[in-house]
Amino acid sequence: MCAKMSVLQGRHLGIMTLTSSPCELDNMSLFQDLKLKRRKVDSRCSSDGESAADTSTSSPDNMPGSPGCPVVKVKTECIRSSPSPGTPRDTRDLRDLRGTDTREVTADRASPDSVFPEAASSRGAEERFCTPAASASPVSPLQSHTNVFTSPTPREIHRGETPDRGTNSHYLVQPKEESDNSVFDGGGRGDGSSHPSHRTPSPSVNRIESPSPGTGNPGGGGPAGGCGSGASSGSGSSSCANQQPGPRQRAPTVPSHILAHHQFWSQNRGVQGYDTRLLNGVISSAVNFGQNLSSATDEGMKPPAQRVAPATPRPAPSVIMGEVGGVRTMIWSVPPLEPTPTPTASWTATTASSSTSEESAAHVLLNLRSEPRGKPPGTSQSFGPPLNMERLWAGDLSQLPAAQQIQALNLTASSSQPWSRNGNMVTTEAPSQTPSAPSLQPQEHEEEEQPMICMICEDKATGLHYGIITCEGCKGFFKRTVQNRRVYTCVAEGICEITKAQRNRCQYCRFKKCIEQGMVLQAVREDRMPGGRNSGAVYNLYKVKYKKHKKTNKGMNVGVGLGGTGGINGSGSLNATKGTMAPTMLEKHIQAAAAAAQHNQQHGQLAGALMQHHKGSSGPESQNTSQQPASGHQSVQGHQGHAGHLVNGTILKTALTNPSEVVHLRQRLDNAVSSSRDRAFPLDATLAMIQTLIDCDEFQDIATLRNLDELLDHKSDLSEKLCQIGDSIVYKLVQWTKRLPFYLELPVEVHTRLLTHKWHELLVLTTSAYQAIHGQQKWTGVGSDGTSADFTEEVSNNLCTLQTCLTSMMGRPITMDQLRQDVGLMVEKITYVTLMFRQVKLRMEEYVCLKVITMLSQARDGTLELEQIQERYMSCLRSFVEHSAPQQPGRFHDLLVRLPEVQSAAALLLESKMFYVPFLLNSAIQR
DNA sequence: CCTCAAGGCCAT
């Protein structure tokens, strides 16, 4: 039981109790502590081949080169698993540093350079990222580590062993903290001293000799080629460190559990904190479960009791923890010293210190006037919205500047000339790029071979890359970022200037600029096929652009009939085009089902109703069924390859630990042998599986607030109520997870990740389904025929309910206007989802399947295991639907295509942070 | 055959 995770001793889910750490540690260090210990534990435990191999067979390019970078890098698997043919170029074998706590290693050295002076001396002229401009005083490694901590992406989850389960497989995340050789290495080819790589017009000049040393084989460059160093680095994360936060602040002595509790609810800015808390709660519970199965159902897992509201909030560093889309990123920044109560609404100080004020209470409850997410408080500077790369890789393209994405493909007269865009494009971000740089105007003399300027860094451009004119560096940077789904973080304010000299200082801002300037994600090929011209729309479009530009320079408007841009719809839902990303299992199903049920039009009516209220919120089903990623490449999952794994002890193990699940494993094995999608799911198995899900769902308990009367008592403390609700949500969701029949099939970490990613969708789905199924008694007058009048009436009803509840909770009236302004959109969206479900007459059996499917749908990082389980419930749902509603051949599809709407509503819930709203609505149903 | 925008390689 080496992965005991003794640092986590949460008594129950609600409290993130980290008793093993000194109470003065802040959240950040606690979490870090946890991760580090966890990793050490893992390295000790990884006696099997995979983990060790993962460490020892890494490409030499991933070897740490020099220490001191304030970046905690996370190494991931090589996307292409071929071993690197080359030999290590760095003779220093630093592998002994791997698998150890970098913090321990680095903390002992006086200065990074003292260990590897040659590394320091080899710094290139061009500063690499992460290198503070004034790096005279090296940052303490420990301090540096706490600047940014990015936990591994799901992609980094490796099969191995799960010590705390005593099984032979683990999904343990192994963050490899390495010194970043990119920081101090001498690289710096972009210092200008090298020969410009500007492509001369005559290709023959460049085509000389060079029998490429390593590979030689032309085919080697193709997809089957070796795993070059460039491709070997997985999706890590890094950050720039233009600014270093001050030294860690010592916190006043506060009992750690109270501190943690308070910091979650009162300090974190909204959902991120909530996620983290959820995460920790899940981890705690899971560990409890793993350690003591017998107690899991009784003492250890009691619902959270009421807690005393935290005392005075301490001025701790602001920690932005958590994740939203795929990767957890933690940023530690020192808050402004002056106690400026930023309007960046949060549970922050207002919750604890101002709860006596009715105004602030309202503020807390309604989370009024919150600034855009991610905007650093105190910055009045105008710049583009923050780029959430996790969500970006999760397929949410809505945060991209849609106009610019389209602009990259749309050839309007004014903006189609990349040369001029460099100077003319009004981007809020990086407003002025070195004005001295010559802004080339193609105009009449475009045929003249003037050097092109990179639209990102103003280096010498080599042509059109991914949609815009860029240099080789930015081209490669963009390619690597997209290919590896890297997640960057800017520790400054996200407005770092990107020039040739400084482009490597902040990857986040560089990539952000790439996006803003119109580089096209979809142009990075998923299949990595070199050469040629994509026959896809993306390539054709800017091929046209380039050619037309060269030939006529006339303003032209190429119709962007680009299906691939359909993801820019603002909803961030499943239908968001994944571009280069392979469709998820869910999407495949939706597509397949769509093909079978194309004629089905039935819910356009309801969509129209919503559209009346929200123009621009496009119905998902209208798009997702027709879209395919730009490259039709789909990795064919080898089911057979996993059959052996299933046979190999899994069923036996399950039979011993969870006999009821054997039938499912059996089914899974069958699925592995022959594609389950085409097989009929036996009805009896279907019903059994569904009944299991229904039994473990506790629909009403999850969808409602039990103690609403207590919450409505405005005499009690508001923050307490909110804590209660939050505790309750975490508790219920975790309990539900642990009751799931496939709970034992997946490691705790995976469950944690799933719940962390999906909690808001699960809430919306549950509460909406509950309202759809049980709420009809209340509003008997509603015909549920999906008319606009129904929708309006439902929204009004819900708002009234909400108004009543919130007024009661706060003890002061809330106007409807205020309510509409702050939660109107969310309530409408949730109502829409509810009506959707009601319209299709959602059944309990279908709801439980959808819930599991929702939970298991991962944008792209889903493991095969997840997909298989999801597949199982897809088949289950389909089987049920086919049997229960044979007259509705399109029902299966109809149900699936509603999930993106759930996601969309959930996204609003996340933004509003008022996660209790759906519960209030449902509680009203009960009363 | 040429073009050129993909991806790969590999020294830094």
Place this chain on the structure above:
DNA sequence: ATGGCCTTGAGG
């Protein structure tokens, strides 16, 4: 990790 240089390969 970066970026200069190379190969690739569909399209013209």
